[in-house]
Amino acid sequence: MNLIEYPDRELMMLSLANTIAGELGQALRLEGKASLSVPGGTTPGPIFDTLSGVDLDWSNVAVFLNDERWVPEDSPRSNTRLLRDRLLVNRAANARLVPLHAEAARPEDVLDGLAAGIAPHLPISVLLLGMGADMHTASLFPGADRLEEALSDSAPILLPMRAQTAGEPRITLTAPVLKGAMSIHILITGPEKREALDRAQRLTPIEAPVRAVLANATVHWAE
Numbered sequence: 166m167n168l169i170e171y172p173d174r175e176l177m178m179l180s181l182a183n184t185i186a187g188e189l190g191q192a193l194r195l196e197g198k199a200s201l202s203v204p205g206g207t208t209p210g211p212i213f214d215t216l217s218g219v220d221l222d223w224s225n226v227a228v229f230l231n232d233e234r235w236v237p238e239d240s241p242r243s244n245t246r247l248l249r250d251r252l253l254v255n256r257a258a259n260a261r262l263v264p265l266h267a268e269a270a271r272p273e274d275v276l277d278g279l280a281a282g283i284a285p286h287l288p289i290s291v292l293l294l295g296m297g298a299d300m301h302t303a304s305l306f307p308g309a310d311r312l313e314e315a316l317s318d319s320a321p322i323l324l325p326m327r328a329q330t331a332g333e334p335r336i337t338l339t340a341p342v343l344k345g346a347m348s349i350h351i352l353i354t355g356p357e358k359r360e361a362l363d364r365a366q367r368l369t370p371i372e373a374p375v376r377a378v379l380a381n382a383t384v385h386w387a388e
Contacts, residue, residue: 166366166379171387174354175211181350181385182215185291188348192290193222200227200286201260202338202346203252204295204303205234205244209352212293213252223256227286229263231294232304232326232337235272242333265323265336272325272336279336280322287322292346294382296375298357299330300365304337305374306330315339316370316377340370340377349382351375359386 171177185201192199203209228248236242238249245266253260263282267275294302301307305315306328315324320339327334343349353362362384365373 167383168362169383169385171385174387177352177354177385177387178211179215181293181352182212182219185212185293185350186216186219186221188291189221189226192347193225196290198225198227199290200229200288201291201293202229202231202289203248203293204231204352205247206295207247208295208354209293210247210251212352213248217252217255217257220256223259224261226257226260227263228252228257228260229283229286230265231292231302231343232335233265234332235266235325235334235336238266272334276323276325276336283322283338283342287342287345289342289346290348292343292349294343294349294351294375294378296351296353296358296362296365298361300361300368300373300375301328301330302351302375302378303343304328304331304335305340305377307372307374312371312374316374317341340374343378344381349378351378351382351384353384353386355388362386 189199238245269275304326309326309328326337370377
């Protein structure tokens with residue numbers, strides 16, 4: 166694990182946005198296409214704001230979430246809604262959004278179709294993850310019903326996930342897909358998550374799911 170500490174959050178967000186833009190640009194030059202997988206929540210919002218204005222060949226960039234809550238897109242809990250509002254605007258409006266949600270009562274009902282949409286864009290060119298104080302990442306929560314399956318090297322691209330602390334049912338990229346990304350960044354803020362990161366390194370992925378991706382990740386932290 167590579168850890169970068171920043172003097173403040175504003176500098177971290179700007180620096181990380183520039184790093185991601187550079188890595189996407191390199192992938193576009195080498196492959197003619199790129200994929201970017203990002204978390205939901207409000208923390209990465211400033212990164213999305215900066216990225217949305219970057220001059221890239223966005224029409225050849227596929228964007229998809231690490232995970233999604235199983236709620237309608239018009240719900241304030243929808244990560245897809247956040248992407249549309251903060252990232253897929255300005256120049257980045259030309260990017261292709263690959264959905265992680267569909268109209269269905271349960272994620273299981275549409276899992277195969279959603280996974281088929283993701284498959285052509287693997288391996289992920291640039292992966293941005295968050296981490297909770299409970300050491301979850303994406304929707305890989307400690308104690309989740311299908312966590313062991315999601316951590317397996319033979320896991321499918323996507324799995325539904327339910328956990329007591331997760332609220333709604335979720336759908337998530339699995340550990341092999343996350344670990345297979347060409348570039349992995351983890352964004353955390355505050356002393357509680359820094360302590361959780363330190364603790365995660367001493368635990369197993371079942372206890373601390375973020376541990377599954379730490380070996381090849383760069384962690385970005387500011388107080």
